[in-house]
Amino acid sequence: MFFIALYRIFKFGFQNFWRNFWLSIVTVFILVLTLFSISVVYTLNVVADNAINAIKEKVDIDLFFDPTIPEDKIFAVQAYLESQPDVKAVEYISKEQALESFRAEHQDDPTIQESLSELTENPLPATLVVKAKALEDYSNIVVNLDNSEYSHLISSRNFEDNQVVIDRLSSITDRIYQVGIGVSLIFILVAILVVFNAIRMNIYTQREELGIMRLVGANNIFIRLPFIIESILYALLASILTILILYPLLSAVSPYINNLFEGYDFKMFSYFTANFWNILGLEIIISVVISVISSMIAIGRYLRV
Amino acid sequence: MIKLKNVSKIYSEDTVAVKNINLHIRPGEFVSIVGQSGTGKTTIARLIIAEEKPTKGKIIIGGWDITDIKNSEVPVLRRQIGVVFQDFKLLPRKTVLENIAFALEVSGAPLKKIKTIIPQVLKVVGLEGKADRFPRQLSGGEQQRVVIARSLVHRPKIILADEPTGNLDAINVREIIDLLLKINKFGTTVVLVTHNPGIVNGLKKRVITLDQGVIISDQKMGRYIL
Numbered sequence: 001m002f003f004i005a006l007y008r009i010f011k012f013g014f015q016n017f018w019r020n021f022w023l024s025i026v027t028v029f030i031l032v033l034t035l036f037s038i039s040v041v042y043t044l045n046v047v048a049d050n051a052i053n054a055i056k057e058k059v060d061i062d063l064f065f066d067p068t069i070p071e072d073k074i075f076a077v078q079a080y081l082e083s084q085p086d087v088k089a090v091e092y093i094s095k096e097q098a099l100e101s102f103r104a105e106h107q108d109d110p111t112i113q114e115s116l117s118e119l120t121e122n123p124l125p126a127t128l129v130v131k132a133k134a135l136e137d138y139s140n141i142v143v144n145l146d147n148s149e150y151s152h153l154i155s156s157r158n159f160e161d162n163q164v165v166i167d168r169l170s171s172i173t174d175r176i177y178q179v180g181i182g183v184s185l186i187f188i189l190v191a192i193l194v195v196f197n198a199i200r201m202n203i204y205t206q207r208e209e210l211g212i213m214r215l216v217g218a219n220n221i222f223i224r225l226p227f228i229i230e231s232i233l234y235a236l237l238a239s240i241l242t243i244l245i246l247y248p249l250l251s252a253v254s255p256y257i258n259n260l261f262e263g264y265d266f267k268m269f270s271y272f273t274a275n276f277w278n279i280l281g282l283e284i285i286i287s288v289v290i291s292v293i294s295s296m297i298a299i300g301r302y303l304r305v
Numbered sequence: 306m307i308k309l310k311n312v313s314k315i316y317s318e319d320t321v322a323v324k325n326i327n328l329h330i331r332p333g334e335f336v337s338i339v340g341q342s343g344t345g346k347t348t349i350a351r352l353i354i355a356e357e358k359p360t361k362g363k364i365i366i367g368g369w370d371i372t373d374i375k376n377s378e379v380p381v382l383r384r385q386i387g388v389v390f391q392d393f394k395l396l397p398r399k400t401v402l403e404n405i406a407f408a409l410e411v412s413g414a415p416l417k418k419i420k421t422i423i424p425q426v427l428k429v430v431g432l433e434g435k436a437d438r439f440p441r442q443l444s445g446g447e448q449q450r451v452v453i454a455r456s457l458v459h460r461p462k463i464i465l466a467d468e469p470t471g472n473l474d475a476i477n478v479r480e481i482i483d484l485l486l487k488i489n490k491f492g493t494t495v496v497l498v499t500h501n502p503g504i505v506n507g508l509k510k511r512v513i514t515l516d517q518g519v520i521i522s523d524q525k526m527g528r529y530i531l
Contacts, residue, residue, distance in 0.1 A: 005413045212394050215354075217383030217459060218411035220376070 009222060013229025016202050024234065027198040031238030032245070034187035034290065035283050039246050041180030042279075046271060047257060048173030054264040055165060061130040061138060062158040063145075067095065067122075069153055074126055077150045081130055084144060086137035091129040098124040125155065192294040195234060199227050199298035210303070224299055231295035235287035243280055247272065306332040306463065306494045307353060312362030314348050322348040323518040326362070330496065332462070335489045337497045337505045339529055340515035346498045349515075350467045353496070354386055355379050367462060384412060387456025387464045387493075391471035393448045395440040401427075402436040405455045412459065426454040430484060446477030453484055464488055467498040478504065502529035 017024050065074050074092065081090045093101075099122050106112040132138050142159060145151060203210065213223050254269035261268075272279065307330040314322040323345035330336050338346050351357040352364055355374050363372045371382060395404050402423060409419045427433050430450040440448050449469055456464060466485060470478040482504055489495045499505060505512055505528065512527025513520055522530060 001413065001415060004415055008410055008413075208394070209396060212396065212407070213411050214379075215383065215388050215394065216408035216411065216455065217380040218408075219380055219413055222411040222413070 005219075005221070009225045010229055012222065012226035013233060016206070016226055016230040017233050020198070020202055020205060023198050023201055024230075027194050027234050028237045028241065030187075030191050030194040031234055031287050031291070032241045034184070034191040035238055035242040035287055036245065037180070037187045038184045038286060039242060039279075039283070041177065041184055043250070043268075043272075044173070044176055044180055047268065048169075048177070050261065050264075050266045050271075052169055052173070054261060054266060055169065056135055057264070059132075059135060059138065061132075061142065063128040063130065063154050064125040064156045064158070065127070065153060066155040067125060069126070071126070073153055074128065077153060078128055080148065080150055081128065081141070081145070084141060086132050086134075086141050088131045088133045090131075093127040093129060095122045095124055095126050098122075098127060188290060191290050195231055195291050195294040196298045198234070199231060199295045200302050202227065202230065203298065203302045224303060227295055227299050227303070228292060231291035232288055235291040236284065238287050239280065239283040242283055306330055306334070306367055307496070308363075308365040309349070309352070310363040310365075312352065312359045312364060314345075314352060314357060315360045321518050323352075323515075326520060328513065328520070328523075330494060332494055333489070333492050335486065335495045335497070335508070335510040337499060337508060337510060337512045337527070338515065339499060339502075339505055339512055339531070341500060341531060344515040345518040346500070346515055347467055348518075350465055350496070350498050353463075353465060354388055355382055380412070384459040385461050385463065387453075387459070387461040389449070389452050389456050389464065389466040389469045391468035393440070393452050393472075395448055395451060397440055400437050400439055401432060401443070401451050401454075404440070404451060405458060408455045408458050422458050426457045429457060429488070430454040444477065445473045446480050449473065449477070449481050450484060453481070453488070457488070461493065463494045463496065465496045465498075468500070469497070470499070470501060470504065482508070505529040 063077070065077075071094070078090050078092055081087050099116075102124060103113070103116060130141060132141055138159060142157070145154070210223060250272050251269050254267070257268045258266075307328065309326045309328040312326040312328075313324050315324075316322060326345075326349065328349075338349060340346050348357065352359055353366065355371050358374075359372060363370060365371070366382065367385065369382070371378075374382060396407065399407060405423055405426060406419050409422065414422075423436070424433070427436060430453050432447065432450055432454065435443065435447065440451070443451065449472075453464075453466075453469075464485065469485070470481050473481065478501070485495050485497065486508075497504075509526050512522070512524050512529070514522040514524075514527075514530055516531065
């Protein structure tokens with residue numbers, strides 16, 4: 001009994017969709033545009049978040065030691081820093097390691113390679129690379145170190161304050177995000193109106209059939225639910241179409257975005273493929289909510305039961 | 306079976322459809338409600354099927370007070386009253402069988418029940434061989450018989466026919482009236498709303514006459530008196 005009722009409600013819902021085929025197609029198209037704009041905002045957000053994180057990840061303090069300072073003293077500084085609550089990690093790079101990586105970095109530059117081979121002594125200092133737990137902790141670490149007993153051991157330090165760059169990037173991405181949200185809200189509003197109108201038109205074209213249904217004692221669910229099913233059908237089709245457009249597009253754009261993140265651990269398309277089901281689920285939820293809400297308003301307003 | 310107690314339907318001060326109607330139709334009766342156009346006959350029909358709610362008074366159908374019936378209860382009432390209108394109200398893209406089955410489908414009837422009932426009602430109305438025809442392939446009388454068949458699928462206790470012969474020629478009028486009499490013989494209460502004196506006078510059944518929204522006569526073996 002339940003299944004036969006469900007089957008008939010779905011059948012009537014599909015019939016509603018086919019009977020006003022072109023109107024249904026336009027409605028799905030508007031929903032696709034809405035979902036697509038939301039997806040673009042989401043993509044921008046993902047890229048911006050990763051850009052900021054990537055920059056944050058690159059921030060560190062390099063402490064250089066005079067060649068005369070023995071290694072055990074450097075290890076003492078390392079131990080001191082590691083004991084600090086703000087410090088996440090401290091990496092020791094010996095003079096030899098520094099030279100090795102310098103050679104590797106400039107292996108294609110014959111002038112540098114030649115100069116290095118002429119040197120009798122390793123000119124590069126030993127280094128401690130300090131990473132803080134949070135970006136705002138760096139200045140604190142520097143101040144503490146300057147006031148500590150180890151400050152005289154450090155010949156120089158390299159700490160570029162990236163906070164300004166990060167703040168600027170955040171403000172740009174926030175602005176893009178706000179504009180994106182605004183555009184998406186406009187599309188959502190248009191989608192609600194279009195679905196509302198599609199259901200209203202369908203109620204109008206079927207007024208005769210609906211009148212007969214009421215006359216012969218049709219259950220209210222047989223009168224109302226097919227229109228809800230119809231709106232869910234719009235939403236599902238729109239979600240699938242959006243994914244079918246979005247993924248090839250992301251795949252095409254991905255190499256350009258990845259270029260921006262060269263040297264960082266972020267591959268945009270991999271992110272989207274790894275989160276495929278979440279993204280599809282989210283698109284379905286958003287479009288179903290938009291469709292069902294607007295169809296319920298249309299049903300409440302125009303379908304007298 | 307049908308009781309109307311002091312029922313009035315007032316749309317506005319100037320538009321009073323029916324006023325202080327008191328009516329009692331017993332189970333198994335065949336009652337004609339007559340009157341000229343605009344006297345409130347159809348309003349009474351619409352009040353009985355809860356298409357309208359009375360402004361004043363009480364309406365009781367089979368012991369059920371439907372005066373303030375909830376929207377969710379209307380379908381239950383409609384399945385107890387088979388309704389036949391002048392303009393047939395058949396779906397042109399569905400066959401005779403599909404039109405009749407539709408009434409059962411949208412009430413949630415199982416397929417087995419639909420398959421059992423349809424041949425029975427088609428037999429009652431004499432359309433056994435025309436189940437696969439579309440409405441446009443049928444005469445007016447046959448279309449009205451399809452409507453009657455559809456109204457019978459829920460085995461209603463009441464058949465309410467509002468001008469069922471309005472669009473038919475004399476021969477078809479006779480056929481439809483005979484069919485309603487046949488259904489009445491099975492024990493179904495029939496309420497016939499009409500302004501056709503020929504039909505009413507030939508029936509020799511109870512006649513309720515309305516004039517300007519008021520009952521002016523209620524005769525057991527009545528005639529059309531206007």
